Amino acid sequence: MYNYVICSLALGLLGLSWFKDRQKTKRSLQKAYKSLLNILPELLGIILIIGLILAVLDPPTISRFIGAESGPLGVLITAIIGAITLIPAFIAFPMAALLLEGGAGIMQIAAFISTLMMVGVATAPLEIRYFGKKATLLRNSLAFILSLGIAYLVSVVVGQ
Amino acid sequence: MFKRFGIIIVALALLGLGAIWDLQIAANAVELASSSLLQLLLILPPIFILMGLLDVWVPRETMAKFLGSESNLLGAAIAFFLGSAAAGPLYVAFPIAAMLVKKGASLTNVFIFIGAWSTTKIPLLMFEYSAMGPRFTLARLLINIPVIIFIAFSMHLFLGKEEKQSLQDRAEKMMEIE
Numbered sequence: 405m406y407n408y409v410i411c412s413l414a415l416g417l418l419g420l421s422w423f424k425d426r427q428k429t430k431r432s433l434q435k436a437y438k439s440l441l442n443i444l445p446e447l448l449g450i451i452l453i454i455g456l457i458l459a460v461l462d463p464p465t466i467s468r469f470i471g472a473e474s475g476p477l478g479v480l481i482t483a484i485i486g487a488i489t490l491i492p493a494f495i496a497f498p499m500a501a502l503l504l505e506g507g508a509g510i511m512q513i514a515a516f517i518s519t520l521m522m523v524g525v526a527t528a529p530l531e532i533r534y535f536g537k538k539a540t541l542l543r544n545s546l547a548f549i550l551s552l553g554i555a556y557l558v559s560v561v562v563g564q
Numbered sequence: 565m566f567k568r569f570g571i572i573i574v575a576l577a578l579l580g581l582g583a584i585w586d587l588q589i590a591a592n593a594v595e596l597a598s599s600s601l602l603q604l605l606l607i608l609p610p611i612f613i614l615m616g617l618l619d620v621w622v623p624r625e626t627m628a629k630f631l632g633s634e635s636n637l638l639g640a641a642i643a644f645f646l647g648s649a650a651a652g653p654l655y656v657a658f659p660i661a662a663m664l665v666k667k668g669a670s671l672t673n674v675f676i677f678i679g680a681w682s683t684t685k686i687p688l689l690m691f692e693y694s695a696m697g698p699r700f701t702l703a704r705l706l707i708n709i710p711v712i713i714f715i716a717f718s719m720h721l722f723l724g725k726e727e728k729q730s731l732q733d734r735a736e737k738m739m740e741i742e
Contacts, residue, residue, distance in 0.1 A: 410614075435616040435619050435620070436613045452593070453575045454600065455593040459590075462592075493692070533658075558704050
C-alpha cells in the first residue's frame with residue numbers, strides 16, 4: 405500500500421515538473437538514474453549477504469538464544485543478532501510476538517527489535533560510502549549501547 | 565573498480581562457502597535475497613526520482629531555511645516527520661540523508677531524520693502495534709524519541725569540522741552527473 409503512495413507521489417511530481425520545465429525534468433531524471441546506478445553494486449552485494457545471514461539465523465535458531473531465563477547474556481546475544489540481521493518489519497514483529505508467546509523475555513525481545521531497527525552491520529559498507537567510517541562507527545555503536553538501555557526501560561514499563 | 569564490486573565478490577564467495585557447507589542454506593539465501601531485491605526494485609526508482617526532483621527544484625536556501633543549522637525546533641520537527649513518513653529499509657535512508665546534507669541540512673537534523681526513519685516509521689509502528697500491543701509499542705516509542713535526539717546531538721558534537729566537510733563532499737559527489 406505504502407509503496408503505491410510513494411510511487412504515485414513520484415509520478416505526480418514528475419508530471420508536474422515535466423509540465424513546468426522539460427529541461428530540468430530531464431536533468432533530474434539523469435541524476436536519479438546516475439545515483440541509483442552508483443549504489444547498485446553495493447546494494448546487490450548487501451542484499452545477498454543479508455539473505456545468507458537470514459538463511460543461517462532463521463527464527464527457530466534465534467528463539468534458542470532468546471529465552472526469558474537467558475539473562476543479561478541473552479540480552480547481549482539477542483542485541484548482537486538484531487544488529488547483524490535485517491528483517492523487514494512485517495516479518496520481524498509477528499516473529500517477535502511468537503517468540504514472546506514461546507517464553508522469550510521482554511528485555512531480550514526489546515533489545516532484538518531495537519538493534520534490528522537502529523544498528524546495521526550488514527549495511528555498514530553502504531553507510532560508510534555516504535557518511536564515512538567515523539560517522540558510521542559512531543552512529544552504530546551509540547545505537548547499540550543505547551538499545552540495551554531501551555530494552556531495560558521497556559521491560560520495566562511493560563513489566564515481566 | 566574493485567572497491568565498488570568488492571562487496572559482491574565477498575558475497576558470492578560467502579555464498580559459495582555456504583553452498584559447500586549446506587546446499588539448502590545457499591538456496592534459501594538466494595531465495596531470500598531475490599525476494600528482497602524484488603521489493604527494492606519497486607521502491608527504489610520512485611525514491612530516486614523524488615531525490616532527483618528535489619535536487620533540481622529545491623534551492624539550497626530553502627533547504628537551509630527549513631532544515632539548516634538555524635532551523636532549530638521547526639527543523640528538528642520537519643526532520644522527524646520526514647523520517648517517520650518514510651517507507652523502505654534503513655539503507656534507503658542513507659542516499660536521501662546525503663542528499664539533504666548536500667542541500668544544506670544540518671547534521672543534527674539529518675541524523676534525526678535517520679533515527680526517525682529507523683525507529684518511528686509509521687508503517688513500522690502499525691506492524692508493531694498489531695503484533696506487540698499498545699503497551700510495548702508506546703513504551704518503546706516514547707523511550708526511543710529522546711534516544712534519537714541524543715544520538716543526533718552526539719553525532720553533531722563528536723564529528724569534527726573536517727569530518728563534516730568530507731561528509732558534505734562525499735554527498736556532493738554521490739549525486740553528481742559527469
